[in-house]
Amino acid sequence: MPSYKLYYFEARGAAELARLIMKQAGQDFEDIRINGVTEWPKKKLEIKPEMPLEALPVLEIDGKKFCQSIAIVHYLAREFGLMGSNNMEALVIEELLEIFTEITIKHLMKMYHEKDHEKKVDLMKTIKETVMPRYIAFIEERLKENNGGKGFYVGDKVSVADLALYNTMFNLKKSMGKEGQDPFEGSNLLNAFYERVASLPNIAAWEKARPQTDM
Numbered sequence: 190m191p192s193y194k195l196y197y198f199e200a201r202g203a204a205e206l207a208r209l210i211m212k213q214a215g216q217d218f219e220d221i222r223i224n225g226v227t228e229w230p231k232k233k234l235e236i237k238p239e240m241p242l243e244a245l246p247v248l249e250i251d252g253k254k255f256c257q258s259i260a261i262v263h264y265l266a267r268e269f270g271l272m273g274s275n276n277m278e279a280l281v282i283e284e285l286l287e288i289f290t291e292i293t294i295k296h297l298m299k300m301y302h303e304k305d306h307e308k309k310v311d312l313m314k315t316i317k318e319t320v321m322p323r324y325i326a327f328i329e330e331r332l333k334e335n336n337g338g339k340g341f342y343v344g345d346k347v348s349v350a351d352l353a354l355y356n357t358m359f360n361l362k363k364s365m366g367k368e369g370q371d372p373f374e375g376s377n378l379l380n381a382f383y384e385r386v387a388s389l390p391n392i393a394a395w396e397k398a399r400p401q402t403d404m
């Protein structure tokens with residue numbers, strides 16, 4: 190079994206899906222969290238220049254470092270059997286992974302980084318009323334195509350698509366919940382799905398144990 194070290198900042202951010210995959214798989218890894226203000230820019234600590242492309246997340250496998258969050262997620266998902274059992278299941282999973290990345294980069298991060306409170310609340314309103322309904326309709330449909338939406342996205346067991354939706358829902362619910370907003374409030378199907386993933390024993394244990402961070 191290889192040894193894994195995951196380097197990221199003190200956040201869920203672009204590393205949390207990799208952490209969720211390894212937690213769900215029961216794979217030990219070193220969860221190295223670097224303070225972005227006091228540690229990262231200090232070249233004398235030799236953290237930043239040691240990382241490929243001087244950015245995080247980085248996954249170190251048996252001493253070799255790899256970058257790019259999406260490549261890391263796909264590698265780990267294949268490694269731990271979370272990428273479906275055939276090419277069509279992998280297509281459904283990868284389609285969903287891209288959707289969750291799109292929601293995160295184009296909308297969640299934009300809203301999260303907005304400093305002006307009024308503008309931030311306006312962006313939340315747009316996410317809830319304009320952006321998410323279109324995505325929710327699609328991701329509900331895909332969920333219903335397998336076991337009538339009562340299980341997971343493909344087959345009979347959890348895949349990386351399920352972990353990614355859980356992660357995206359967690360992030361949106363947490364950051365918008367501060368203003369009393371929940372873009373998923375009208376979707377019983379997705380809220381039941383969220384509880385199903387959150388109560389998987391390894392995921393529930395991680396949600397309890399992981400450091401509480403803003404993002």
Ligand SMILES: N[C@@H](CCC(=O)N[C@@H](CS)C(=O)NCC(=O)O)C(=O)O
Pocket residue numbers: 202203243244245246256257258259
């Ligand atoms: N495409 C890369 C982006 C990596 C990236 O820009 N990471 C940010 C944090 S999410 C970073 O390391 N910022 C600090 C810096 O660039 O010095 C990925 O998905 O891994």
